[in-house]
Amino acid sequence: MKTLAITSPTGFEHITPEGHPERVARLEAVTRALDSLEGLERREVRQPAGRDALLRVHHAAHIDTVFAASPDEGHVSLDADTWMSPGSLNAALHACGGVIEGVDAVLDGEAEAAFVACRPPGHHAEPDRAMGFCLFNQIAVGALHALDERGLSKVAIIDIDVHHGNGTQAAAEREPRLIFGSIHQGWIYPGTGAEHETGRHGNIINRMMPAGAAGDVWHPALSEIIARVESEKPDLLLVSAGFDAHKDDPLAGLNLEDADFGKAAAALAALAKSSAHSRLVCVLEGGYDCPALERSVATFIGALQAA
């Protein structure tokens, strides 16, 4: 697939306290991965998301809280894990803008696949609160842009981060045009994502992995989510691309290898080609062992390019 990587230098200005796992070094690792790939088109985010785009997902009070909390110096915390430095708000707004531009690029035929490599991550941010390193939920903002601004009828989001995408699920709970499927390790942070959580519209699919699960268990479960999404024939496929299910990751206990991320990317690309008009937008979420993150991102995007 013709693949476009979307980045923003603002991501380097989101500074978390010393020792925090969601750190600038992650983006440096991802940048090295992008630099290693031949034939990858690159672009910087052109503009931050505006308030209208955020309001499609977030309550006004949450947006106001994040803007008001933005510090002039040092750090402030929004919860035990979620910190802001003076550059964080701008970085988060550019991360949302990046997903919107990725969606527009694939809908306008500039690329078949986009990989939005921004930080902070977004999938834990709920409509009314920041949470789990995430200020705004950029993948949900991108999905609602596709539905409300670009006129699509149905958008699917598949979340392969090792943690459940509770914020994205909360967006899907109230939006039947959204299909949300997540594969994650069970009962770690944030504690949601049980398989009986299917949503009042029946548009949510959760698959929980036991601690220690490796590719032999993980891929068949991902295939179940893919088969379900395939039957829904979405107009666009979005992927929350977290790389913390890697065996070297310090925040979780699954055992995926580098190559498993390539295999996942190939399966997701095949789904986009067969059932979503070859429109795929992948959004960086977690991944906290920098060497593993660098290798896994390179393998993942390489597989998209080869698909």
Ligand SMILES: [Zn+2]
């Ligand atoms: Zn994660």
